[in-house]
Amino acid sequence: xxxxxxxxxxxxxxxxxxxxxxxxxxxxxxxxxxxxxxxxxxxxxxxxxxxxxxxxxxxxxxxxxxxxxxxxxxxxxxxxxxxxxxxxxxxxxxxxxxxxxxxxxxxxxxxxxxxxxxxxxxxxxxxxxxxxxxxxxxxxxxxxxxxxxxxxxxxxxxxxxxxxxxxxxxxxxxxxxxxxxxxxxxxxxxxxxxxxxxxxxxxxxxxxxxxxxxxxxxxxxxxxxxxxxxxxxxxxxxxxxxxxxxxxxxxxxxxxxxxxxxxxxxxxxxxxxxxxxxxxxxxxxxxxx
Amino acid sequence: xxxxxxxxxxxxxxxxxxxxxxxxxxxxxxxxxxxxxxxxxxxxxxxxxxxxxxxxxxxxxxxxxxxxxxxxxxxxxxxxxxxxxxxxxxxxxxxxxxxxxxxxxxxxxxxxxxxxxxxxxxxxxxxxxxxxxxxxxxxxxxxxxxxxxxxxxxxxxxxxxxxxxxxxxxxxxxxxxxxxxxxxxxxxxxxxxxxxxxxxxxxxxxxxxxxxxxxxxxxxxxxxxxxxxxxxxxxxxxxxxxxxxxxxxxxxxxxxxxxxxxxxxxxxxxxxxxxxxxx
Numbered sequence: 334x335x336x337x338x339x340x341x342x343x344x345x346x347x348x349x350x351x352x353x354x355x356x357x358x359x360x361x362x363x364x365x366x367x368x369x370x371x372x373x374x375x376x377x378x379x380x381x382x383x384x385x386x387x388x389x390x391x392x393x394x395x396x397x398x399x400x401x402x403x404x405x406x407x408x409x410x411x412x413x414x415x416x417x418x419x420x421x422x423x424x425x426x427x428x429x430x431x432x433x434x435x436x437x438x439x440x441x442x443x444x445x446x447x448x449x450x451x452x453x454x455x456x457x458x459x460x461x462x463x464x465x466x467x468x469x470x471x472x473x474x475x476x477x478x479x480x481x482x483x484x485x486x487x488x489x490x491x492x493x494x495x496x497x498x499x500x501x502x503x504x505x506x507x508x509x510x511x512x513x514x515x516x517x518x519x520x521x522x523x524x525x526x527x528x529x530x531x532x533x534x535x536x537x538x539x540x541x542x543x544x545x546x547x548x549x550x551x552x553x554x555x556x557x558x559x560x561x562x563x564x565x566x567x568x569x570x571x572x573x574x575x576x577x578x579x580x581x582x583x584x585x586x587x588x589x590x591x592x593x594x595x596x597x598x599x600x601x602x603x604x605x606x607x608x609x610x611x612x613x614x615x616x617x618x619x620x621x622x
Numbered sequence: 623x624x625x626x627x628x629x630x631x632x633x634x635x636x637x638x639x640x641x642x643x644x645x646x647x648x649x650x651x652x653x654x655x656x657x658x659x660x661x662x663x664x665x666x667x668x669x670x671x672x673x674x675x676x677x678x679x680x681x682x683x684x685x686x687x688x689x690x691x692x693x694x695x696x697x698x699x700x701x702x703x704x705x706x707x708x709x710x711x712x713x714x715x716x717x718x719x720x721x722x723x724x725x726x727x728x729x730x731x732x733x734x735x736x737x738x739x740x741x742x743x744x745x746x747x748x749x750x751x752x753x754x755x756x757x758x759x760x761x762x763x764x765x766x767x768x769x770x771x772x773x774x775x776x777x778x779x780x781x782x783x784x785x786x787x788x789x790x791x792x793x794x795x796x797x798x799x800x801x802x803x804x805x806x807x808x809x810x811x812x813x814x815x816x817x818x819x820x821x822x823x824x825x826x827x828x829x830x831x832x833x834x835x836x837x838x839x840x841x842x843x844x845x846x847x848x849x850x851x852x853x854x855x856x857x858x859x860x861x862x863x864x865x866x867x868x869x870x871x872x873x874x875x876x877x878x879x880x881x882x883x884x885x886x887x888x889x890x891x892x893x894x895x896x897x898x899x900x901x
Contacts, residue, residue, distance in 0.1 A: 528717025
């Protein structure tokens, strides 16, 4: 004796079979493409919901301000630290010092790691020399070699920038190397068959072909930079967002901690949006050929 | 100096799937191409047509035998001694041998016009002049209106035409074309067949043209070679003149429907089918 009669069973099977298939494509979409459709609304709803939960939980007195201060308290700190400062420095000075360290290290890494990565891609000798070095230190956490960097470079700006630089070097070099490998051999052959020299192939074929991967590597590297910033500012810093957050945590100033985290997040997000804009401008062909 | 290309007893071996095993892609191939020759290679997939083209272009080197490039004035030395001809040996690609690839191999960061003018740019020819010369071939291939387009905005057939225009703009003495018209619609295909024949007639460039299409092969060739797989080798060669007849009368349909064209087409088809049955 079945739980359903035949008609019900068929309807259930039909629904089941429909669920097993992808939804029909909307105009401008491909049937079955993974992750079809816009996700912007859902993202906005998630952010608003989290914010509302934060507001309700803190203002409703569900959690103590020591563990989670209210949004208003964090906003007050933002205004207060921008005007009055925290640990003898205004917010702008903290942001300025951190940006100087991250972007200074980023500039140095871009100028050195990308040529090294391209060399690793096009030259067997360079690959043989750099591959074991980069692959060995790449998985090490920056905190593990931080003491060594301090012993070598002292406690000044040098050690902070070097630590961030090292965190960025590997992803940049490896993305440039992968970019070189992404060039189609036919494109290189075509250039040689039109009389190109090795230098011209490097300049006019390999480097432009590597650019999409390099830009992706730059986005990943700057993320590593922000991650490493707090570790770099643990040692003898007197300013910087990482220093501000660490100092505030010692005084149990949770509102400053959260404000600092949000400022770091906002800066990283702004830079990433800029990089995405740059990608659209520089490599519009990415993923299309 | 009229260019000529000589392939002497060339074999190409690839490492096989199993260790120590070798697969023969080409075996004992001899072919001399002189100025004014339009050589068309016809054969089933895997018969080594593209390998032969890659050898001529200098993208790969033979396992044995030599390929030389030079002016032999129709005189081919009886014995090819490596030492004497080392100077002329093909050791890599060169601008005198232009290539049209099976898959277009265009540069997506350049627009259509810059792709076509790329070879001239490499040689340091001023922008105005190289763009003027590139536009000439864009007009001939029907792409003048698309000069500012990005490569990824074009259809596959248009991309292929850009590849042809690029090779022609660079003005090589020899053109190596690897199934250049395979991806095109029938109408464009016939137009480009006629365009390539016209360019061959006016410039006397050496042509090496690979195709799957028997009719296309017969129509274009002065020398039609048929290749056969496992190991890749040249099994037949025909001397034909339908392209010349077309250039005299400019009526492709009349040439392609003439009784001797049809008879030869059937003969070649039966050779190729015989190969397939044997394989």
